[in-house]
Amino acid sequence: MYLHRVYSEVTLMAEQALQAGPDWRRGSVTNDGVRLATFHLGDESNPTVLLVHGWPDTHHLWTHIAPRLAEKYHVVAYDCRGFGESDRPRGVKPYRLSELADDLFAVAEEVSPDAPVHVVGHDWGSVQAWEAVSRPRARTRIASFVSVSGPNLDHLGQLLHDGVSHPTPRHLRTIAAQSVSSSYTGLFQLPVLPNLLLTAMGAPAAWKRFLHAVEGTPPENVVVADTLRRDMISGLALYRANIRQKLRRPNARITTVPVLQVVNERDIALRPAIYENTPTYASKLWRRDTPTGHWLPYTHPDYLTDTILDFLAAQSDTSPTPASVERARVFTEPRPLAGKLVVITGAGSGIGRETALALAERGCELILADLRPETAEQTAQACKLAGATAHPYELDVADTEAFVAFAEEVRDRHGVPDIVVNNAGIAVAGGALDATDEQLDRLFGVNLRGVITGSREFGRQMVERGVGGHIVNISSAAAFTPSRSLGLYSSSKAGVLLFSESLRAELAEHRIGVTAICPGIVDTAIVSSTPIAGLDPETEKSQRDRLNSFYQRRGFTPDRVAAEIVSAIEHNKAVVPVTPEAKIGYRIYRFAPWLSRIGARRKVAG
Structure with a gap:
């Protein structure tokens, strides 16, 4: 009985330590009156890596990745507006991608005023980072971008328009398949029902069970904030502010920022085919396809960390380009099995x-x-x-x-x-x-x-x-x-x-x-x-x-x-x-x- 009690206490302490995450140094940045909570690791004299989470996560998403990155880089994560410890503006308009990209630049300039930052984005964090790297301002403020499970909505909207105006069997299959995968976004546009559903799913234990059921995500790897239920509901504004607007009137622009696109072939929300026109708009593009799911930072954190470190090393003038990055380069259009x-x-x-x-x-x-x-x-x-x-x-x-x-x-x-x-x-x-x-x-x-x-x-x-x-x-x-x-x-x-x-x-x-x-x-x-x-x-x-x-x-x-x-x-x-x-x-x-x-x-x- 005594041993069982000791074991339970040790297990609880381990879970609490994991939930607390790395020993972040806390700070904040304010953009247009919205306070954004920031979290720092590593030597600030090193190049900065900026980590941007998606829905319904917070900076805790990077718990398993940030410490290893911090061995070589100054790592900064922040809770996006509407999530975690950051402010939650009312309404839908404050959650447009233009506002979110402004937040990203504000954080980048505060934490690395003298040098551009490397950005890693997941889910909606990747979506808003795409908006940022598509601006002229990115040429001097963003050194590279790793996109994980998050498309450029303008690229996706343009792909949809091309499929409607010049339909081909391939386009139609892509649109049909993605429409099925994205059906939940239609639900998120409704006023009351999604709030009720997410209130039920918002308990951390329920969310971990859901991720395990749909993707096999190890529950012990999933680290969420105490604000999860609130984050889920306030984060609905991301879908309501951007999905219809971008798909109806896309504004696809070219970026010269080096981009690594990590495509998860088993992503429950995003089909790999939706990324096929990315080379049209990214002049320096690498792509890595793997048979993994949407929540890669939880399911395979070591693999993702190695992938990020290799790509960052390739951006250095003093280090040889890792072989994994060499074979992931996309010059014209992605091909099946390319980079393997x-x-x-x-x-x-x-x-x-x-x-x-x-x-x-x-x-x-x-x-x-x-x-x-x-x-x-x-x-x-x-x-x-x-x-x-x-x-x-x-x-x-x-x-x-x-x-x-x-x-x-x-x-x-x-x-x-x-x-x-x-x-x-x-x-x-x-x-x-x-x-x-x-x-x-x-x-x-x-x-x-x-x-x-x-x-x-x-x-x-x-x-x-x-x-x-x-x-x-x-x-x-x-x-x-x-x-x-x-x-x-x-x-x-x-x-x-x-x-x-x-x-x-x-x-x-x-x-x-x-x-x-x-x-x-x-x-x-x-x-x-x-x-x-x-x-x-x-x-x-x-x-x-x-x-x-x-x-x-x-x-x-x-x-x-x-x-x-x-x-x-x-x-x-x-x-x-x-x-x-x-x-x-x-x-x-x-x-x-x-x-x-x-x-x-x-x-x-x-």
Whole structure:
């Protein structure tokens, strides 16, 4: 009983300490008669980072982020008007974005009178910061801007107008999807009902349960002010003062302030497609897409902090630009998968090479590994011609120790990959009884153990980082097409298929997708190098030449497989039979396996 009481008291003290947040130094700034409560951390001689919260938060939103930023920067957060310890003007007009942007400049000039500030905004904090960076005044007062889960309403309004005046299927889908996600903003325009609902939700415990239910936000990470219920209701003025006005009469302007746009693909309120016209109005734009939700400062504070620190470092003339920022640069328009870090094994030829080229065209940075370093270098050069950054490596995927070291080197030099394609593979044809032990060991070392090692090593890195990812394992139609001439190869690829399906279930809770790609007859170099067990050298060469000729006549090229791989990543598919015979064989094995067994008796080679 005594121990239980002590434990409860310690737990309560820990929660109270978290709720209190960092040891802020308090201050205030007044703009046009409105007092804004400010909170400071770090050495004031360092460059200033200004943190701007959204609805229904206060400066407490930055509890997990501010202390780490303060190790290098002077950090200032403030409670926006209508929230927390700041004044709450009556009516709707005082909450227009023009007034909020004036507040931001007033705080910036007070806390950093001699140098521009770096701004980080979340939700409505980002919305009002967009208004600020779109003004000419921002050129001398704002050094950079990190936008998290908050669009520029003028950009959004212009996107809506363009969709109405020149409708396309893509525009219409974007408008329809965002209308569903934003339906709550219509409710917020009503006079009485939202006040009643928010009064019920305004208890801190209820709000934490809501965030946990809709986004899986850890309740212990959510830090709210005692004024939460009042903040929710007074903050409705943000929606009433700005949404209709901006969507009806947008005034989209160009900003020259360096902007990093953090796009959360699982944002319950904002669809990623609404940011597609941002490059039109931001001349220095970076974009980072991750499978995360709206309240990133609570769900993944370390990831967001690292992202902010990397971007701030890139704005310095004395520090090298971090690789994560280099690959996030947007020059024209955002592309699917742009800025992702990709590892591909067996990248020197065939499917691996074509997949690298396809992802290079989408703006990925590529780590290209192959047993033959000269072919990896050739693929890297081809990717660079496509405008991508590519790094060649020599790797034998069957050497587990070397593969582990390679994964560690990738993490240390380039970062945790977003996508891994375990493509390296070999084949052995002929009867299982005729194959040598050396052939057997090499086959399973490359095809199965190599895939498992790559999935495990990089999968662990993705889990530790905590913001998802995708693993693609190249299996084969042979995985579900038994054959007397390919039994060993089929079993290695069947292992890849079932391992991938199992790993997909294991990693689902971490938002890491796993795909098994199952090509059929594809014209690659693997056939010309396939040993056929049980044959003398002359007969083996004749059989191999015959098979190679057949594959070439078949004419299904590896770039078509690469296109399926890219689609599988974008749509998080589980199993993808690629060629027509693979799709047919997959269904036969599932619904009429006896046909597969009959077909297995036919000799293909050997």
